[in-house]
Amino acid sequence: MRETNKDLENRNKIIKNIITEMRETNKDLENTNTKMIETNEELKFLMKNLENLNEKILIINKLI
Structure with missing residues (x-):
């Protein structure tokens, strides 16, 4: 069965929506x-x- 022009237009709209x-x-x-x-980067800074x-x-613990 051949797709009609309207079917192709609808399919094209769906594909365009998916791409968007x-x-x-x-x-x-x-x-x-x-x-x-x-x-x-923030975590690296905090870790340091x-x-x-x-x-x-x-x-300090060694001094105590």
Whole structure:
């Protein structure tokens, strides 16, 4: 059975909507990735601060 012009137009609209949704999802994923990278950098900074604090505590404990 051959598809009518109307069928093809409807299919094309559906495909265009799917592509639009995929682009939006991709943009959301890019934003999420950026936030994760920023959070990772913040966590690295906090970890370094904790390591420094731990070293100071160890020194203080030796002095006590």
